[in-house]
Amino acid sequence: xxxxxxxxxxxxxxxxxxxxxxxISLARQLRKAQPEVGVILISGHTDEDILKKAxxxxxxxxxxxxxxxxxxxxxxxxxxxxxxxx
Numbered sequence: 001x002x003x004x005x006x007x008x009x010x011x012x013x014x015x016x017x018x019x020x021x022x023x024i025s026l027a028r029q030l031r032k033a034q035p036e037v038g039v040i041l042i043s044g045h046t047d048e049d050i051l052k053k054a055x056x057x058x059x060x061x062x063x064x065x066x067x068x069x070x071x072x073x074x075x076x077x078x079x080x081x082x083x084x085x086x
Contacts, residue, residue: 011038012038016042023041027039039057041063
């Protein structure tokens with residue numbers, strides 16, 4: 001968030017689980033300052049709790065690790081234009 005207070009971002013790509021916090025909280029905090037930022041949540045953990053958390057974030061995209069460069073490109077396109085990226 002220190003960096004976000006100094007710069008603007010178009011996209012945040014963050015892991016759902018992080019030491020000392022979580023990516024969903026980070027994304028929500030960033031969006032308070034920069035509401036237009038697109039968010040891609042990633043996780044290698046696919047237990048039910050993580051998937052429920054990701055599904056509850058309907059304004060964010062989710063990618064399961066490992067993912068390909070094509071999958072991340074599709075997510076970026078979808079953030080740019082929700083009708084694209086399929």
